[in-house]
Amino acid sequence: MSRADLLVNLVKAGSEGDQQLLRTTVEAMVAEERAKHHHQLADKLAENLRSPKVRHEPREVSRSFDGGHGGLLFEVEPKRTLESLQLPDAVRDASRELIEEQHRRDLLRSYAIEPRHRVLLSGDPGNGKTSLAEAIATELMVPLFVVRYEAVIGSFLGETSGRLKKLFDFVRTHHCVLFFDEFDTLGKERGDTHETGEIKRVVSSLLLQIDALPSHVVVVTATNHAELLDRAVWRRFQLRLALPRPTPAQKEEWFKRLQSNLGISLGISPKLLASKVPASSFSDLEQFSEDVQRRFVLALPDANIKNIVAARLRQWATRYTVKDKKAG
Numbered sequence: 001m002s003r004a005d006l007l008v009n010l011v012k013a014g015s016e017g018d019q020q021l022l023r024t025t026v027e028a029m030v031a032e033e034r035a036k037h038h039h040q041l042a043d044k045l046a047e048n049l050r051s052p053k054v055r056h057e058p059r060e061v062s063r064s065f066d067g068g069h070g071g072l073l074f075e076v077e078p079k080r081t082l083e084s085l086q087l088p089d090a091v092r093d094a095s096r097e098l099i100e101e102q103h104r105r106d107l108l109r110s111y112a113i114e115p116r117h118r119v120l121l122s123g124d125p126g127n128g129k130t131s132l133a134e135a136i137a138t139e140l141m142v143p144l145f146v147v148r149y150e151a152v153i154g155s156f157l158g159e160t161s162g163r164l165k166k167l168f169d170f171v172r173t174h175h176c177v178l179f180f181d182e183f184d185t186l187g188k189e190r191g192d193t194h195e196t197g198e199i200k201r202v203v204s205s206l207l208l209q210i211d212a213l214p215s216h217v218v219v220v221t222a223t224n225h226a227e228l229l230d231r232a233v234w235r236r237f238q239l240r241l242a243l244p245r246p247t248p249a250q251k252e253e254w255f256k257r258l259q260s261n262l263g264i265s266l267g268i269s270p271k272l273l274a275s276k277v278p279a280s281s282f283s284d285l286e287q288f289s290e291d292v293q294r295r296f297v298l299a300l301p302d303a304n305i306k307n308i309v310a311a312r313l314r315q316w317a318t319r320y321t322v323k324d325k326k327a328g
Helices: 003-016 019-035 039-049 089-103 105-110 129-140 157-171 197-212 231-236 248-262 270-276 282-298 305-327
Strands: 063-065 073-076 118-122 144-147 176-180 217-223 239-242
Touching: 003 019, 019 039, 073 157, 089 105, 089 129, 089 239, 118 129, 118 231, 129 144, 129 176, 129 217, 157 197, 197 231, 248 270, 248 282, 282 305
Parallel strands: 063 073, 118 217, 118 239, 144 176, 176 217
Antiparallel strands: 073 144
8 A cells, every 4th residue: 555545544534533554553663663663653553542551650541522412421541451451351351352352342233243232241349340341442443432420310301312312322422431330220120119101201212222332332221229220220231241350360371470560579479469468359359459559669779579569468367357347
């Protein structure tokens, strides 16, 4: 392809938000520059094309996005990748297949097949449902829109239906990941005798709107209470993935990665540390690791990582004792 054609495609991809055209165009430019032995430029292009790596610095705060939907969504800049998450093999494989189908949707459509784009995630809080939605958006190089329930759900249920329609009208025109956290808030069982007929109509409308979304909108829903979801919800989703609590092996792997990121030994084996940290979720593991890193950085240049880890373990043991007493 000529340089002129590449530039035209690049501008077209940017103006239309066509991420796949952008990727293929830049890949062609990288190949062309390498053929000319312009390796420094080629490397820079390739580096900027790759998915962003997960950093251990504070993440950017989500910003309210009012681009045509009246503040019904937050737009989050996705940074996590699939490789940065510890997932069950079945969940990782299914997620990769979904991403491949989205990237190669033109090929599928040439055979009159649409890529899958509706995902239901279930599991206890803190075990990666939101992170997986973000990773899918990162791998697809598309924005992540998070539904703001406080803006969607109105005092009058008729308002809720209207706002849902406005939300779906907006996302239909974007290649994006649309994330419903705590989906049971909207998709609750219509057979619940405590709910009014109007609420049941809102749920029916929500499900019909999800059905009508084009396949370039990847809908990811998450629930901590799968038993509350309407039975019709389950059949709407082509992928239904459970995210369990971390296993001992996953905890050990987590601390191996922490040790690798710090570049020094933790002073205690990852396996032993995994057995001592009172963490019941990946969110707990992340918080513990961030605690260790904060104290390590603040103690430089005389930081003693073994003492820091021991102090964090003592503090976390106290933290869980307090929580358990409150629960009792």
